[in-house]
Amino acid sequence: MQIGHCWYDRQNKQLIDQAKDISWPLNDQEYWVLEQLVQHRGQVVSIHQLKSPHMHRTTMLKIIESLIQFLGGGKDILLEYIPNQGVILYKNTTSPHASLLMSPRGTLPYSHYLLIIMLVIAGCVYAYSGLSTTSHIKADYSERIVSKQGGLTQLLVYAADEENYKLNEQVNIIAKHIKSCDAIAWQTITLALSRDKLSLSIIMLQQTEAAWLYHNVKLSRAYVDQKWLSPNWLKEVHICE
Amino acid sequence: MNKICAKLLSVKGGLYIGALLFTLLMIKLTWFTEMHMYDVQCQASAFDLAHLQEGELLRGDMLLQLIEQNGRLSLAYYSAFDEPIREYAIFEGELVTMHSGSLTYDYNVNMTDYKFAEVSHLNDYLLHELNLDSLKLGQLFPQSIQVIEADLERHFLVIKFSPSNQLWACKILP
Structure with a gap:
C-alpha cells in the first residue's frame, strides 16, 4: 500500500x-x-x-x-x-497550517503577497495625503539675491496662473531693485501678484530661535504699469536697511 | 481557546489582523484627524496707488483676523488709512472641503457686516483679495485658503488666498 x-x-x-x-x-x-x-x-x-x-x-x-x-x-x-x-x-x-511564530520563514501564497503589497501601497498613499504635515508649499519661482554687503536673501514668488514668462519679467524688475539694497535684513522675501495683477502681497521673513520676525506689505495699483518701486520705498517698507 | 490562538497566529490570521488594524487606522485618520483651520491674526502695512493724494501714494494699516469654529469661518478685515476713518468688513463662511495634502480649505463665504468710507480703500483691496467684481451683503462666493508655511511651535503661519493669490503672514492665536 x-x-x-x-x-x-x-x-x-x-x-x-x-x-x-x-x-x-x-x-x-x-x-x-x-x-x-x-x-x-x-x-x-x-x-x-x-x-x-x-x-x-x-x-x-x-x-x-x-x-x-x-x-x-x-x-x-x-x-x-x-x-x-x-x-x-x-x-x-x-500543506501545513503555517504559524507566524513557529515558522518565520514560511512561504506565503502569491495572493497573500499581493494583498500585503497592496495594503502597504494604499497605506503609504493615504499616509502621504492625509498625514503629510506639509509645512511648506514650494513657491513657483525662487531666486537668490546677494545684497551689496554680501547678505543672502531668498526671493520667492507665488504665481496666480500659468503666465510665468510675464511673471518672470515683473520679478526680474523687483529683484533688480532689491539687489540694489546695501543690506537686506530678511532671510526670505515672498511676493504674490493678485490674479488681476493690480494687488501685490509682499512678506518678509526672518527666522530666529524664539520666533519668526515678519512684515506684511500690501500694495494696490490703479493699472498694471503703474510704477512705485524706488530705493526710498524699499527702505520705507524695511526691505532695504 | 487553543484553536482560536492557533488560528490567530496563522499566516491567514496575521493577514486578517493586519487588514483590521489598517482599517481601524484609516477610520481613525479619516474621522479624527484635526481638520479645522488655525485661528490667526495678521497685520500689514498697506499702500494704495489707486487713490493718490497729491501724487503721493496713500499709506495705511490693515488687520485680518481669521477664526474658525466647528467648520464656520469668521473673517474680519480692519483698515486705517485716512484719519479718523476706520473701515471694516466681516465675512462668514462654511467649510466645504479640506484638502489635507495641500492644506487647502475651501469655503463658501458671504459678507455679513461692513463699514466703508465714501472712497473706500478697504473695499478696493477686498475686490482684489477675494477676486470679486463687487461686494454685497449676503452675496455667497467660493474662497480657498491654503496654508503655505507653518511653524506651530513658534505660532507662525503663512496663508494664501485663492484664486486671488494674496498672501498673509500671521500669528497663530492661542
Whole structure:
C-alpha cells in the first residue's frame, strides 16, 4: 500500500521510503499504530484507539513522532498529530497550517503577497495625503539675491496662473531693485501678484530661535504699469536697511 | 481557546489582523484627524496707488483676523488709512472641503457686516483679495485658503488666498 512516497508492506511489516531507498522494519507496537491509522485513513483516530493493550501513552506518542518524521520530512503533511483529539493519516498530502511564530520563514501564497503589497501601497498613499504635515508649499519661482554687503536673501514668488514668462519679467524688475539694497535684513522675501495683477502681497521673513520676525506689505495699483518701486520705498517698507 | 490562538497566529490570521488594524487606522485618520483651520491674526502695512493724494501714494494699516469654529469661518478685515476713518468688513463662511495634502480649505463665504468710507480703500483691496467684481451683503462666493508655511511651535503661519493669490503672514492665536 502506498502512503505518500513510502510503500507500506503489510506482509513483512515494514515501511519503505522509495525515494531514499530506506526501509523501516516495524515492531508490533509500531505496526499496530500504523494499522489503526491506515484502517481509518482520512479520519482522526483518537489517542485511546491508537493505544494497543499495555502500550504506554508516551511510547505511542514517540511512535507517532517517528512516523511523522518518516512519512513527512518535507513541507507537505501526510500524518498529523492534533493535540487533545488524536492523529490523522491524510489520504493525500496537505500543506501545513503555517504559524507566524513557529515558522518565520514560511512561504506565503502569491495572493497573500499581493494583498500585503497592496495594503502597504494604499497605506503609504493615504499616509502621504492625509498625514503629510506639509509645512511648506514650494513657491513657483525662487531666486537668490546677494545684497551689496554680501547678505543672502531668498526671493520667492507665488504665481496666480500659468503666465510665468510675464511673471518672470515683473520679478526680474523687483529683484533688480532689491539687489540694489546695501543690506537686506530678511532671510526670505515672498511676493504674490493678485490674479488681476493690480494687488501685490509682499512678506518678509526672518527666522530666529524664539520666533519668526515678519512684515506684511500690501500694495494696490490703479493699472498694471503703474510704477512705485524706488530705493526710498524699499527702505520705507524695511526691505532695504 | 487553543484553536482560536492557533488560528490567530496563522499566516491567514496575521493577514486578517493586519487588514483590521489598517482599517481601524484609516477610520481613525479619516474621522479624527484635526481638520479645522488655525485661528490667526495678521497685520500689514498697506499702500494704495489707486487713490493718490497729491501724487503721493496713500499709506495705511490693515488687520485680518481669521477664526474658525466647528467648520464656520469668521473673517474680519480692519483698515486705517485716512484719519479718523476706520473701515471694516466681516465675512462668514462654511467649510466645504479640506484638502489635507495641500492644506487647502475651501469655503463658501458671504459678507455679513461692513463699514466703508465714501472712497473706500478697504473695499478696493477686498475686490482684489477675494477676486470679486463687487461686494454685497449676503452675496455667497467660493474662497480657498491654503496654508503655505507653518511653524506651530513658534505660532507662525503663512496663508494664501485663492484664486486671488494674496498672501498673509500671521500669528497663530492661542
